[in-house]
Structures are given as structure tokens and as C-alpha cells.
Amino acid sequence: MKKSLLYFLLTFVSNVVFSQSTVKQALSVQQIFEQSEKSYAAIKTYLDSGKVITEYYNKELPSKSSIKFKTAYSKLNGFNFEYYVPNQSASLYIINKTGNVVKSWWGIRNKIESPASLSAAISAATGISSSTSNIIPGLLFPEEWKQKNIYKNIKAVISGSENINGHGCYVIEGKRFENEVIKLWISKTDFMIRKIYTDSKLDVKATRAKSDSLLNNSLNSLSKRIDLEKDSIKKASLVSQVNAIKKARSNVSRFNAGLIPPILNYRKTYHYYPYALKTVKSDFFTFHPNREVAL
Structure with missing residues (x-):
């Protein structure tokens, strides 16, 4: 009886200690955001590819479109960001930084431009790239954005956990700006963004x-x-x-003509696929304007 009581007490104390430890280790939304900022800012090489699906769902004829993008960043080799609409080469937009030289090219203009800064180049592409030009780059270059990265405008709570492409993620839901609901999936291991969902209203x-x-x-x-x-x-x-x-x-x-409602409702789903290579090719960071894009 005494042994059973002793075992019960030891088990109880152990569970209490473990429970308190778990509570102490639980991260708040702000801590997750801060850890994510630190992870992106400290990384030496970052590569990703991804896509954004946009749905306008309150029009008379709902529509859906998508763009693809990729990011290459290295503290040694530079930075290159590209996005395009599949099968539309004229949509290709490139932003490149090698050393202190910033260049951009957009198939619509078919002209190489030299923006005054990387932040200026990325800001110019924000709207037409569905914000893909600044969401991750804004975290990779904190000195360029300071208090303007994606996390600074979000008021949210942790709503659960979910597995995204084999990565356990914190699921964070809330609002960003008055007319936008946002949901983020942030990896529990490397604190990188794996997915974003937004639902917004636009006063046309x-x-x-x-x-x-x-x-x-x-x-x-x-x-x-x-x-x-x-x-x-x-x-x-x-x-x-x-x-x-x-x-x-x-x-x-x-x-x-009334083809677009006064208030346009649209949702965007961002899919991010960060990846690592044993050998990173310098070609990833090379400026390659005026070329064909994939289907």
C-alpha cells in the first residue's frame, strides 16, 4: 500500500512538473513572430518557390487566377526574386541585387530599370505580385523594412496546429488591416512561413x-x-x-458598365516551399531578363 501511494505521489508530482514546463514553453503569437523574424534575418542562404491563388468570389462571374514566384537570397551571392503568370512570358517580373547594384525588369515594359534601392524595387512590384515581392524579402532584409514587415500589422491568436507538406505548423488567425482576415501557418521547427490565407474587401x-x-x-x-x-x-x-x-x-x-461590384471580395492563398541544397548555384542569383516562362 505504501509503495502504491509513493508511486502515485511520484507520478502526480512528475505530471505537475511536466505540465508547468509545457506551459512555460508555450509561445505567444508575438514570440512566434519575433522568432520568425530572427530566423529569416539570420539565415545565410534562402531558396523558395511558391504560388498564389486569387479568387474574386462576389462578382457576377467569379474568377480565379494564379501566379508563381521564386526567391533566391544569399549573404554572399546576392538576391533575385521572380514572379510570373504561367504561360505568359510578358508577365515575368525580376528584381535583382548584386552587391550594391539593384536592377529590375518587367516583360510588360521590356526595359531594364535601376531603382534607387532594393526597397523601392520591391515596393514597386508589391501590388502586381500580390505582395509576394515583399512578404519574404521584407523578412530577409529587415534593415530595408524596419517596422513594415508582414507581422507588424497583424492582431491574431494561435488557433491550433496543422501539418503542411510534412512540417508541423502553428496556425495563427486574426486580422491585418480593417478589411482583411488573415491566417498563417508557421513552421514549429524553423519558424518559416509555409502558407498564408487572406480574405479581403476592396472598395473599388x-x-x-x-x-x-x-x-x-x-x-x-x-x-x-x-x-x-x-x-x-x-x-x-x-x-x-x-x-x-x-x-x-x-x-x-x-x-x-457595372461589371465589377462597388465592393470586391477576394481571397488569396499563398503556398511557400522553402528548400535547401548541398550546392547552391551562383546562377540562382544572376539577372536573367527577357526570357520564356514555364507553363
Whole structure:
């Protein structure tokens, strides 16, 4: 009887100690975010590929689209980010940093550009890349973003655990901005993002008004430059830019025709596949504009 009682007490104490240890080790959302930031910032080489699926689900005719992307980062070799719409080579967008030299290229413009900084290049691609240009790069280059990375705007709770592609992940759910619900899957081992889901509302009317204002300002500025420009080649380039802006502005007729609702509901699912190689090829970090993309 005494042995049984002693065994019971030892087992009870052991369970209490283990339970307290488990509680102490449980991480908060903020701690998970901070650990993730540290992991990305400290990594020497990072490679990933992924895709984003976007669904507009409250239109008269719901639609779905996808883009693919890949990231190559090395403290030694540099940085290269690319995204594209499958089977549309003109959609290819590349951002590259080698040493202190930053270059970008977009098939739509078919022109190599030299942004003032990496953050400027990534910010320019944020909208059209469905934010893939800055979600992971914003964590890899904390000095460029400081307080602006994806985690800074999220208010959330841990809702559970889930296995994503063989990796046990924290599931974190909450809100990012007023009109966006967000859900993240962050690996419990390396604290890297494996998946993101967002559900957002876009005020099309307000966005269109803002877009119109920006386009009109650009047209006015370009028109003044055209009037003052004496070089025929530079003037032709400015005229070309004006025509491109006018074409973009003409696309708002779809809204005027009522084909797009005033408030557009859309969800995005981001799939990230980080990977490691024994030998990392320097070609991963090389700037390769104007090429065909995969199906």
C-alpha cells in the first residue's frame, strides 16, 4: 500500500512538473513572430518557390487566377526574386541585387530599370505580385523594412496546429488591416512561413478615384515635360508613356458598365516551399531578363 501511494505521489508530482514546463514553453503569437523574424534575418542562404491563388468570389462571374514566384537570397551571392503568370512570358517580373547594384525588369515594359534601392524595387512590384515581392524579402532584409514587415500589422491568436507538406505548423488567425482576415501557418521547427490565407474587401470606387487622380497627375506632368523636351527620341519616349497611361485609364470602363461590384471580395492563398541544397548555384542569383516562362 505504501509503495502504491509513493508511486502515485511520484507520478502526480512528475505530471505537475511536466505540465508547468509545457506551459512555460508555450509561445505567444508575438514570440512566434519575433522568432520568425530572427530566423529569416539570420539565415545565410534562402531558396523558395511558391504560388498564389486569387479568387474574386462576389462578382457576377467569379474568377480565379494564379501566379508563381521564386526567391533566391544569399549573404554572399546576392538576391533575385521572380514572379510570373504561367504561360505568359510578358508577365515575368525580376528584381535583382548584386552587391550594391539593384536592377529590375518587367516583360510588360521590356526595359531594364535601376531603382534607387532594393526597397523601392520591391515596393514597386508589391501590388502586381500580390505582395509576394515583399512578404519574404521584407523578412530577409529587415534593415530595408524596419517596422513594415508582414507581422507588424497583424492582431491574431494561435488557433491550433496543422501539418503542411510534412512540417508541423502553428496556425495563427486574426486580422491585418480593417478589411482583411488573415491566417498563417508557421513552421514549429524553423519558424518559416509555409502558407498564408487572406480574405479581403476592396472598395473599388475609392480605389478607382485614387487611381484616376494619380493617372491624371502623371499625364499632366508628362505633358509639361513633352512641351519642354527638345530631344526627339526622349520626346517620343514620353509620348509612349502618355499613351500607356491613357490605355490603363480606359480600362475603368468595366467599372462604369457595372461589371465589377462597388465592393470586391477576394481571397488569396499563398503556398511557400522553402528548400535547401548541398550546392547552391551562383546562377540562382544572376539577372536573367527577357526570357520564356514555364507553363
